[in-house]
Amino acid sequence: MTSTTLDTVAAVEAEARARLAEAADEAALEAWRLGVLGRSGSLTGVLRGLGALPEDERRAVGAAANIAKQALEAALDARREELRRAALGSMEALDVTLPGRPVRRGGLHPVTQVRREILDIFARLGFATVEGPEVELDEYNFGRLRIPEHHPARDMWDTFWFEREQATDPAMLLRTHTSPMQIRFIEQHEPPIRIAVPGRCYRYEATDATHEWMMQQIELLAVDEGLSMANLKGTLQEFARQMFGPERRVLMRNSYFPFVEPGVELSVDCFACPGNNPACPVCRGSGWIEIMGAGMVHPEIIEAAGFDPTRYTGFAAGMGVERVTMLKYGITDIRAFYSNDPRFLAQF
Secondary structure (H helix, E strand, O other): OOOHHHHHHHHHHHHHHHHHHHOOOHHHHHHHHHHHOOOOOHHHHHHHHHHHOOHHHHHHHHHHHHHHHHHHHHHHHHHHHHHHHHHOOOOOOOOOOOOOOOOOOOOOOHHHHHHHHHHHHHHHOOOEEOOOOOEEEHHHHOHHHOOOOOOHHHHHOOOEEOOOOOOOOOOEEEOOOOOHHHHHHHOOOOOOEEEEEEEEEEOOOOOEOOEOOEEEEEEEEEEEEOOOHHHHHHHHHHHHHHHHOOOOOEEEEEEOOOOEEEEEEEEEEOOOOOOOOOOOOOOOOOOEEEEEEEEEEOHHHHHHOOOOOOOEEEEEEEEEHHHHHHHHHOOOOHHHHHOOOHHHHOOO
């Protein structure tokens, strides 16, 4: 018996393995199967030619061809599995009977939640939400709010200033409060005006449990005929009731802000204790919680906007969103809001 026919079987197997290694998808694998193991395939042709061989040679070549066929079928299955794993990014086979992995849901930051709640309350009271620039002109942040250069009231705000490229450039800063929008809006709109202005403010000061260099505020402004302190108190009292509970009362104490006259600080009665508990983490036994500054818009500001201050009056208020959030949830350290600790944020 010569080895010619056995060599043919080996050559067919070697060529088939080389072509199989080049197959890159299921279509190529099927084409390979038909070309090698199909009815007209190269290895099938060898098996069909066994009848023409002498008996002793037929037995040897038949055995070699069957061994080659089994080996190539196994190689086909292995190549198909290899391509499947590659398509899955080398991952293990997906067991569709396993329960799915839960998708972690995000949530709104607590300050964002409270800011939206505050704006929703004022929207129900008839105030439209408007926004203003965070990089502000000194003229709007201080000058037109009756705080000219060298005025001692500027010491109330530690300010981030931008360097001027030229001495004639207007002074610019990161706004220290949202009150500049009082001026920007009133000089472009006719009364009646009722707006709520949310936004970030910046102050150059050390951080501690109650102070941050960046905070969020909401400014309130109303200008119309006949507005008085009674309107201011009624508006803020209704806000306090909707924000902190239906039984809330408000207390106004005299205070000074250059852009209002008279000016007040507004407090709400404690919603965490009867008002006489020294251990109360919210009011510390005083019974009252300060939440904002407010007052009647100074007549000079109304006149500077082109309106008759004997006809039109207005009121304004400004509150820190973080402070309201701290009071609402009993949080004692403002730094927790921006520490990005998921254990803290997940509570909201």
